[in-house]
Amino acid sequence: MPLFRASADHVVKDRPKWRKIRCSRVLEEDDSVPSLMQLCLLSLADNMKKVWVKDYADNYMDNYSFRHIMGPFNMLSGELVEELTSLLCSRKQLSRAALHLLLVPQLRGLSLERFPGLVTPALCAIIAARCQGLHNLNLSGAQQLPSKALSDTLRCLPTLRSLSLSGTSCDGGIIRTVVFCCPLLRHLDVSGCHFLPPAALLPLGALFPSSKCSPSGSSSSTSVAPLALCSLLALDIGFGEQEGDLAAVVAYLLLSMPHLERLAVEGLSQACRLIQRRYFTQVDLFAFREGLPRLEEVWRERRRLQHTDSWKTRRVEAQDGYESESEDDEKDCSQNVTNEKSGDDHITLRLRDVKDLTCESLDSFGCLCPNITSISVNAEDEEDIGGRSLPTLLATGLQSWSGQLRSLSVHHQGPLLDLLPALQVSGSSLVSLTLEGVRTNPHAPLPELIRACPKLKVLLISAEPPASLLDQEPDERELPSLPNLCSLTLNFSYEHKQMRPLMYWMSLMKVIRCLLSGSPLLQRLSLVSLPCPLNNVLQRVLCYGDRHHRFGASDPSLPKALERVQHLDLQRTDVKMTTVKNIIQRSKRLKCVDLSCCWQISHQEWADCKRLSTVRVVWV
Numbered sequence: 001m002p003l004f005r006a007s008a009d010h011v012v013k014d015r016p017k018w019r020k021i022r023c024s025r026v027l028e029e030d031d032s033v034p035s036l037m038q039l040c041l042l043s044l045a046d047n048m049k050k051v052w053v054k055d056y057a058d059n060y061m062d063n064y065s066f067r068h069i070m071g072p073f074n075m076l077s078g079e080l081v082e083e084l085t086s087l088l089c090s091r092k093q094l095s096r097a098a099l100h101l102l103l104v105p106q107l108r109g110l111s112l113e114r115f116p117g118l119v120t121p122a123l124c125a126i127i128a129a130r131c132q133g134l135h136n137l138n139l140s141g142a143q144q145l146p147s148k149a150l151s152d153t154l155r156c157l158p159t160l161r162s163l164s165l166s167g168t169s170c171d172g173g174i175i176r177t178v179v180f181c182c183p184l185l186r187h188l189d190v191s192g193c194h195f196l197p198p199a200a201l202l203p204l205g206a207l208f209p210s211s212k213c214s215p216s217g218s219s220s221s222t223s224v225a226p227l228a229l230c231s232l233l234a235l236d237i238g239f240g241e242q243e244g245d246l247a248a249v250v251a252y253l254l255l256s257m258p259h260l261e262r263l264a265v266e267g268l269s270q271a272c273r274l275i276q277r278r279y280f281t282q283v284d285l286f287a288f289r290e291g292l293p294r295l296e297e298v299w300r301e302r303r304r305l306q307h308t309d310s311w312k313t314r315r316v317e318a319q320d321g322y323e324s325e326s327e328d329d330e331k332d333c334s335q336n337v338t339n340e341k342s343g344d345d346h347i348t349l350r351l352r353d354v355k356d357l358t359c360e361s362l363d364s365f366g367c368l369c370p371n372i373t374s375i376s377v378n379a380e381d382e383e384d385i386g387g388r389s390l391p392t393l394l395a396t397g398l399q400s401w402s403g404q405l406r407s408l409s410v411h412h413q414g415p416l417l418d419l420l421p422a423l424q425v426s427g428s429s430l431v432s433l434t435l436e437g438v439r440t441n442p443h444a445p446l447p448e449l450i451r452a453c454p455k456l457k458v459l460l461i462s463a464e465p466p467a468s469l470l471d472q473e474p475d476e477r478e479l480p481s482l483p484n485l486c487s488l489t490l491n492f493s494y495e496h497k498q499m500r501p502l503m504y505w506m507s508l509m510k511v512i513r514c515l516l517s518g519s520p521l522l523q524r525l526s527l528v529s530l531p532c533p534l535n536n537v538l539q540r541v542l543c544y545g546d547r548h549h550r551f552g553a554s555d556p557s558l559p560k561a562l563e564r565v566q567h568l569d570l571q572r573t574d575v576k577m578t579t580v581k582n583i584i585q586r587s588k589r590l591k592c593v594d595l596s597c598c599w600q601i602s603h604q605e606w607a608d609c610k611r612l613s614t615v616r617v618v619w620v
């Protein structure tokens with residue numbers, strides 16, 4: 001039964017302009033005037049609940065089940081419907097009825113991660129029936145969905161490119177379904193799927209005779225080409241049968257997924273060591289148990305393919321008159337190879353973005369993966385290895401990618417000083433830096449760190465505060481600034497019994513002041529439990545900041561300090577309400593301020609501010 005009639009010639013087609021509008025959504029903050037399209041969508045979102053959704057919910061939703069709904073939304077382009085859906089999501093207005101109306105055949109992307117409760121078998125049946133052209137589907141967090149329903153849905157979505165199932169009941173059966181039914185898949189996220197043992201990921205690689213992948217389990221004779229996954233996220237999944245299996249699984253995945261560029265799995269370090277040192281026989285038992293070809297064979301096959309490929313490229317380069325350097329590069333990494341003369345007896349992987357490596361494995365990892373641009377290293381519980389200290393290991397390890405690394409994250413529960421050599425090696429190209437768990441003292445080399453990473457856009461340091469009372473003489477040199485910085489987080493841990501952090505790291509004040517006045521593009525600022533006073537710093541930045549800033553106050557094209565801030569988190573600091581009000585005045589874009597545990601702020605002040613300002617102010 002049609003709910004609304006539409007004549008076919010009124011179908012709104014995709015307009016090329018729309019692309020532009022979509023892109024500018026990211027920058028929306030910059031142009032304060034929303035586009036006509038955005039206004040229309042906003043108005044549509046406002047009216048949906050009162051008009052269409054109400055009508056549908058009252059009269060049709062539970063009395064009928066429609067295959068398709070001919071209504072206002074099936075006339076819109078898929079992109080508009082997607083935009084409208086994400087608008088409703090961000091305003092927390094998405095309901096089951098609204099979703100029923102929005103699930104139209106032209107939809108290409110659907111993200112329900114903010115509403116996992118809506119993802120039921122019934123809803124999935126509608127998705128499977130109506131949205132068979134989906135490219136991107138995000139069902140992250142839909143814990144309640146049985147894997148059977150998930151599997152039935154995926155079987156109807158042959159054009160999926162990107163699938164996020166993190167935190168769902170995804171199991172080995174789902175993986176086989178995906179391999180069999182979603183041949184175009186490039187990105188898969190199954191992080192936090194506790195019913196998924198690591199070995200169940202193996203069908204994602206080109207290892208099995210294809211008939212084994214049949215989702216029904218019966219050996220069908222249809223053959224499927226292996227997936228060409230570029231990105232696989234599978235941290236924190238279920239457990240394997242044995243401790244050593246994890247490294248074996250990951251080694252098989254690395255060798256059997258030639259297109260992989262982004263990988264997050266546990267056991268990556270061990271797997272790389274296994275491949276680099278050719279400890280292939282260590283996993284023979286595992287291979288036998290899983291019915292896999294021996295790892296050495298897989299490795300040889302991979303090497304053969306790589307050789308054919310690089311031979312091809314070399315020939316092309318030679319024709320173009322370029323000198324190929326790859327052979328020399330390769331030799332550097334191939335120590336003790338059996339076949340020295342050809343220099344191609346080791347393999348390289350395409351990986352660019354990896355998580356959860358150990359410092360110790362960085363060396364061999366560098367040889368295996370020359371193209372890394374984003375890496376996260378966990379230096380927890382690492383002893384000095386082979387007489388080399390952690391700072392050296394990390395610095396020499398990162399050397400392989402010096403000049404190309406854009407994002408680095410290190411978890412290290414030792415002094416910040418330990419990380420300085422590594423940053424001096426890799427800092428010049430870094431855009432994003434995360435340091436977690438580090439211990440600080442008043443001599444912690446923050447200025448040096450900032451100097452080493454001049455291009456940072458995102459800086460996050462979550463640290464232990466100093467334990468000693470001795471402060472350093474303030475550094476009299478001109479402190480560096482980070483002109484591109486968009487997001488700054490300095491977050492110190494604190495003892496739960498103490499309400500206020502001990503504030504005796506006075507030289508930190510100057511560092512923060514320089515950062516705030518020298519980073520005019522800052523959008524997200526989080527300064528939590530600082531071991532130094534903050535209120536005066538902020539006041540000075542607001543009053544004098546611009547005059548001191550290194551571009552000179554005379555440049556009117558640059559925003560003033562803090563003018564672009566949207567999110568402000570100042571928990572557990574000595575900030576005062578007058579200062580917060582000054583910032584609210586300065587930044588028209590400010591959306592939320594967290595002032596929890598700020599002891600200089602009273603309930604009354606908070607209530608007043610909350611009443612008078614459109615900014616969301618949190619205080620407890």
Ligand SMILES: *[C@@H]1O[C@H](CO)[C@@H](O)[C@H](O)[C@H]1NC(C)=O
Nearest residue numbers: 057058059060061062063064
């Ligand atoms: C739909 O079903 C409900 C009961 O389930 C009933 O009260 C309502 O009148 C029905 N609406 C229509 C339009 O049939």
Ligand SMILES: *[C@@H]1O[C@H](CO)[C@@H](O)[C@H](O)[C@H]1NC(C)=O
Nearest residue numbers: 113114138139140162164189
């Ligand atoms: C899917 O949603 C999760 C949870 O919000 C998010 O972390 C992830 O990035 C999303 N996946 C994609 C491909 O956007």
Ligand SMILES: *[C@@H]1O[C@H](CO)[C@@H](O)[C@H](O)[C@H]1NC(C)=O
Nearest residue numbers: 276277278334335336337338
């Ligand atoms: C390399 O090979 C030589 C002899 O072939 C051996 O003595 C040496 O220990 C090997 N080095 C490594 C790192 O395996």
Ligand SMILES: *[C@@H]1O[C@H](CO)[C@@H](O)[C@H](O)[C@H]1NC(C)=O
Nearest residue numbers: 348349350351368369370371
């Ligand atoms: C590394 O990147 C370069 C340039 O993008 C590319 O030509 C090369 O094939 C990549 N190497 C690997 C092993 O993927």
Ligand SMILES: *[C@@H]1O[C@H](CO)[C@@H](O)[C@H](O)[C@H]1NC(C)=O
Nearest residue numbers: 436462463491492526528571
């Ligand atoms: C501080 O950082 C830690 C580690 O990233 C995080 O768990 C914690 O929630 C953060 N605290 C605040 C208040 O942001």
